[in-house]
Amino acid sequence: MAAVVECAGDVMDYYSSSNDDSLFLEMDGPKQMKHRFQDLDLCFPGDGALRLQVSQQYLNKSFRQVVSMVVALEKLRKILAPCAQYFQDGDLRDIFHCIFEEEPISTWDDAYVSDAPPRSLNCRLRDVEQKCMVLSGPCELQALHLNGDNVSRQVLFCMSFVQGEVSREKIPVALGIKEKSLYLSCVMRDGKPTLQLETVDPRSHPKKKMEKRFVFYKLEIKDKVEFESAEFPNWYISTSQEEEMPVFLGNSRGGRDIVDFTLEVVSS
8 A cells, every 4th residue: 555655844845935936927927837946957858847837727636636746746856866868667666666655454363353254155074984974962973874864864064164374275164063053163171182062152153253162274185175173283073983983083193093074065
C-alpha cells in the first residue's frame, strides 16, 4: 500500500515567497504559470524550464489527487539531480519510490476470528483394512468391518476446513459427526495424548477458528489420507488391526497401528 509522505512545512512558503510573482499570475492575460527551477540543473525539452499550465476547464479531481500532485512537485524540486538525457521509465519509477513510502500489508493472525462459517464437506472414512467407523455408545468410535444392512451404521463425518498452519501437504480440518454435536478432539489424559468425542454447542460450532484440540492436519498421500493432531504433533488418528476396537490417537506411524484412511465424499 502506498502512503503519501507528509510535506515539509516550507511548501507553502516556497509558493508564497517567490520574488517573481508576475510569472505565476497575470490579471489580464492567459492563465499561465511559468517558473524556472534555477537551483536545479534540469534537462527538459526546449529552454530547460519546467512549466505549469492552469486550465480554465473544470476538472473533477479529488482533494487527495491535488495534494498528491503538490507533494510530487515539491519532491521533484528537492530530489532531482542533473541529467544528460530525457526521462526514461526507470527514472519515473525511482521518483515515485522517493515520493511515496510503502506500508506493510496486514496478514492473518491468531487473534482474527471470521464470522463466516467454514467450508465443509460430508465424508466417510475407512482404514486401509476396509474397517468402517461406527458409534459405540454416546462418545466412542470403533472400527469394524460392515456388510449388508450393517453398512448403515457407518458414521458420516462433517469435515470443516478451519484456520491453522496451512502448507501444500497439510490442510487443517475439524471432524464432526454429521447431525450430532460431537467433534473429535485431542486431550492429555493420564499423561498420554488421547482421542475423544467431545460435545460442543451446536449454535457456535463449527467455526472458522476452532480450538486447537479439535484441529487435525489432513495429509494426502496418493489415494490415502492421514490425520495428524495439531495439539500433539506426530500423533495420528489410528485404528487397531483387531476388530471392534476403539479409534485412538497413536504415534506409531508406519508400525502395526493403522494411520492411513480412504475418504469417500458424500453429496448429502
